[in-house]
Amino acid sequence: MRQFALVIVLLCSLFNLPAQSVQWASKVLTFSSEYTDPLLGKEYRALHILGRPSKYPKFAASPSAWQSLTPDNPGGEFIIVSFDTAKVIKQVAIFENFGAGSITRVDALDENNRLFLLKEFPNGYALANGQLTRVRLASPTPFKVKSIKITLNSMRVQGYSQIDAIAISDVDTPIEDRIKLEVDPNAYLVKENLGTAINSKFNEICPVVSPDGKKLYFTRWKHPDNLGANKNQDIWVANLNDKQQWDKASLFPSPINNDENNAVCGISPNGKTMLLNNVYGKDGQMEKGVSLSFLLRTGEWSFPKPIRIQNFKNKSEYSEYTLAPNGKVLLMTTETKDSYGGKDIYVSFLKADDTWTEPKNIGSSVNTGESESTPFIAPDGQTMYFSSSGHVGYGNNDIFLTRRLDDSWLNWSVPENVGPVVNTNQWDGYFTVSAKGDFAYFSSVENSMGAEDIYRIKIPDKVKPQTLVQVSGQVINQLSKLPVASKILVRSRASADTMQIDYDPYLGDFSFMWPSKKPFYLEIKSKGFLMKRVNLDFRDQISFSESKQIIGLTPLELNKQFKVPNLNFAQSKSEISKESFASLDEIVSILQDNEGLNVLIEGHTDNQGDWDENLKLSNERVEQVKGYLIKQGIESSRIQAKGWGGTKLLSTSTAEEKRRLNRRVEFSFYVK
Structure with a gap:
C-alpha cells in the first residue's frame, strides 16, 4: 500500500479531460459482511450501495443501503466497489x-488494482447521524481510478452504520448538484382536485381512465354505498360530459363488484378488456391474484376470468397489476425471498396455452430495498409510472417514471421523479395517464376532502409517454361491403412489438393505440378470404391523432387468378426476397386449412428481351415459389407451376410503370 502525493498533472492530461461526468458505483467487488435475515429478501445487502442514493437529501435508515452484519465489529468493516469506466477523478461522494x-479511510484502486490513500477521517468527523461525506482532492489523481475502497471502524458509532451510494467525479462541481430535486412548483401546472363528483371524505384511489378519456374508474373504501356489511373496496365509474366535466360517480354493477375488495387495474386500448385485482370465486369469495373481464355484446361485463401465473408467490398482503397494451405482458408487484426489499415489480408473459410465465424481477434499476407499488404501463407500451420510497424523493412515497429500453422488459431507464406538484411530503401513488397524453390522474392526501382524493394535472412534457395514434375501423368483404370477422396482427416494422386483435363486427369497430413514431403494418386474416397487408406510418404526427381504416378483404374463389401481393424479385433474378415470405405464408395457411384445395402458380414477365430467356426466367421463379411451399410442408x-414468359401481357405500353405490371406471379386454387 502506498500513499500518493497530490501533484499537478501534465497540461496535456488536463486538456484531454472529458467534460464533467458523475459515475455511480456499478459493481460490488468485495466486502467484509452484509446484513441478512431469513425472513427478508435482499434488504440491507451490499448490492444496495450501487447506483444513485435512495434517501438524499432526507437521510434516514433504509433497507435500500449497505449495512454490515453486526452493529459493532471490533475487527472493522470494508467494501470495495468499481465503476463502469476508469477515470481520473477530483472528488468522491459517500x-x-x-x-x-x-469511516476511517477512503482509498482508490487504479487499473492494476494498486491501492492509493485518498483521505483518512478522524473520529468525530460526522456532523449528523446521516450526511453526505466528501473527499475533495487538491488536484486530479495522476492515474485512472477503477475502484474505491471504504474502510470503517464500526466501534466509533454505537449501533449500525449504513452507506447508501458512492460516486466519483472529475471536477469540483458538487456531485449532489446532479441529483437535486426540483424545488419550484411553478415548473409544472397546478394539480386539480376532481371535486365532489368524484371525491368524498372517504378514500378514493386507483384511478383508471378509459382509452377514449370519457370514463373514469376508481376505487372507494368504506363508502356507505359500497356493497356488503364491511363496506370493503368497490369500483366506481364516472362519465365525462359535453362540458368536459365529470358527472357524479356511480357504483359499478355486479359481478365486478361484490362484498369483497374490488379494484380496476387497467383497461385495454380498445376498451373491451378490464384487468381486475383478485381472483373471483363463484361463491363470491376472493383469492389473491388478478382477473380479466370482457365487454359483452349486451354492453355488460363478463364474470371475471382468472389469470393463471406459474409459480406465483407473494409474501405481502397486497399486490398491484398493470397489463401492457398488447395484452401479452403483465407487470405486477409482489414480494418473494428474491425481492430486493419489500414488494418489487415483476414481469410475466402470456403463453400459447393461455397461462402466464413465472414472474421475473425487472431489476435493480427500478426495484430497491424498499417497496415499489402501483405500477402503470402507459398506452405507449414503453413508459411505466410507479410509486416508491427507494429513490430520491420529496416524501414518504413518490411517483417516478422509467422507460423500457428493449423487448426483454428487464432493462429500464434510471427512474425520474415526476415532480413537486404531483409528489408531496406524504404518500403519493396510483399515477395513470390518458391515451391522448393530455392528463395524468393520481391519488394524494395533500389538501384532500378527507382521506385520499383523486387529482389530475396536464402532463408535463418531461414525463409524457410517447405520442399515440388511435387506429380504428372495420374489416369488410370487398365485394359485398359487409363486415367480416377477422384477426388483425399489428406488427412494428422496426422492433419485435406486436399486438393481436380479434375483430368481431357485433362488438363495433376494432380499435387500438400505437406509438406514432413507430411505423407498423397490419396483417388481416379471415377464413375464406385472402390475407391483406396494410402499411401505416404516422411519424409526422406530433400530438395524439385518430385514423379510421376501412379494410376490404377479397373473397377466396376457386379457379380465379390472384396476384401474389408483395412478391418481388430482383431484375432478371429468380430468388425470392425475404419481404415476400409473409405473402407466401398466407398461401401456405390457406392450403393447410383446406386439405381439399390445390394451387396453380403461374409466372409472367414483360416482353422485353429474348423470348426464350423470359420463358426460362418465369419458370425458374414459379419453381422457387413451389419449392418454398414444399419447404413449409405442402x-x-x-x-402446379407454369411459366408463361411474356405471352400473357396485362399492358402493351412501353412505359416502365406500365411494363412493370406484366412482371408478376399469380395463383389460383382448384379442386381435383
Whole structure:
C-alpha cells in the first residue's frame, strides 16, 4: 500500500479531460459482511450501495443501503466497489444514510488494482447521524481510478452504520448538484382536485381512465354505498360530459363488484378488456391474484376470468397489476425471498396455452430495498409510472417514471421523479395517464376532502409517454361491403412489438393505440378470404391523432387468378426476397386449412428481351415459389407451376410503370 502525493498533472492530461461526468458505483467487488435475515429478501445487502442514493437529501435508515452484519465489529468493516469506466477523478461522494461517522479511510484502486490513500477521517468527523461525506482532492489523481475502497471502524458509532451510494467525479462541481430535486412548483401546472363528483371524505384511489378519456374508474373504501356489511373496496365509474366535466360517480354493477375488495387495474386500448385485482370465486369469495373481464355484446361485463401465473408467490398482503397494451405482458408487484426489499415489480408473459410465465424481477434499476407499488404501463407500451420510497424523493412515497429500453422488459431507464406538484411530503401513488397524453390522474392526501382524493394535472412534457395514434375501423368483404370477422396482427416494422386483435363486427369497430413514431403494418386474416397487408406510418404526427381504416378483404374463389401481393424479385433474378415470405405464408395457411384445395402458380414477365430467356426466367421463379411451399410442408402433388414468359401481357405500353405490371406471379386454387 502506498500513499500518493497530490501533484499537478501534465497540461496535456488536463486538456484531454472529458467534460464533467458523475459515475455511480456499478459493481460490488468485495466486502467484509452484509446484513441478512431469513425472513427478508435482499434488504440491507451490499448490492444496495450501487447506483444513485435512495434517501438524499432526507437521510434516514433504509433497507435500500449497505449495512454490515453486526452493529459493532471490533475487527472493522470494508467494501470495495468499481465503476463502469476508469477515470481520473477530483472528488468522491459517500452518502452515509445512518450512523454516520464510522469511516476511517477512503482509498482508490487504479487499473492494476494498486491501492492509493485518498483521505483518512478522524473520529468525530460526522456532523449528523446521516450526511453526505466528501473527499475533495487538491488536484486530479495522476492515474485512472477503477475502484474505491471504504474502510470503517464500526466501534466509533454505537449501533449500525449504513452507506447508501458512492460516486466519483472529475471536477469540483458538487456531485449532489446532479441529483437535486426540483424545488419550484411553478415548473409544472397546478394539480386539480376532481371535486365532489368524484371525491368524498372517504378514500378514493386507483384511478383508471378509459382509452377514449370519457370514463373514469376508481376505487372507494368504506363508502356507505359500497356493497356488503364491511363496506370493503368497490369500483366506481364516472362519465365525462359535453362540458368536459365529470358527472357524479356511480357504483359499478355486479359481478365486478361484490362484498369483497374490488379494484380496476387497467383497461385495454380498445376498451373491451378490464384487468381486475383478485381472483373471483363463484361463491363470491376472493383469492389473491388478478382477473380479466370482457365487454359483452349486451354492453355488460363478463364474470371475471382468472389469470393463471406459474409459480406465483407473494409474501405481502397486497399486490398491484398493470397489463401492457398488447395484452401479452403483465407487470405486477409482489414480494418473494428474491425481492430486493419489500414488494418489487415483476414481469410475466402470456403463453400459447393461455397461462402466464413465472414472474421475473425487472431489476435493480427500478426495484430497491424498499417497496415499489402501483405500477402503470402507459398506452405507449414503453413508459411505466410507479410509486416508491427507494429513490430520491420529496416524501414518504413518490411517483417516478422509467422507460423500457428493449423487448426483454428487464432493462429500464434510471427512474425520474415526476415532480413537486404531483409528489408531496406524504404518500403519493396510483399515477395513470390518458391515451391522448393530455392528463395524468393520481391519488394524494395533500389538501384532500378527507382521506385520499383523486387529482389530475396536464402532463408535463418531461414525463409524457410517447405520442399515440388511435387506429380504428372495420374489416369488410370487398365485394359485398359487409363486415367480416377477422384477426388483425399489428406488427412494428422496426422492433419485435406486436399486438393481436380479434375483430368481431357485433362488438363495433376494432380499435387500438400505437406509438406514432413507430411505423407498423397490419396483417388481416379471415377464413375464406385472402390475407391483406396494410402499411401505416404516422411519424409526422406530433400530438395524439385518430385514423379510421376501412379494410376490404377479397373473397377466396376457386379457379380465379390472384396476384401474389408483395412478391418481388430482383431484375432478371429468380430468388425470392425475404419481404415476400409473409405473402407466401398466407398461401401456405390457406392450403393447410383446406386439405381439399390445390394451387396453380403461374409466372409472367414483360416482353422485353429474348423470348426464350423470359420463358426460362418465369419458370425458374414459379419453381422457387413451389419449392418454398414444399419447404413449409405442402405436398408437391398439390402444387402446379407454369411459366408463361411474356405471352400473357396485362399492358402493351412501353412505359416502365406500365411494363412493370406484366412482371408478376399469380395463383389460383382448384379442386381435383
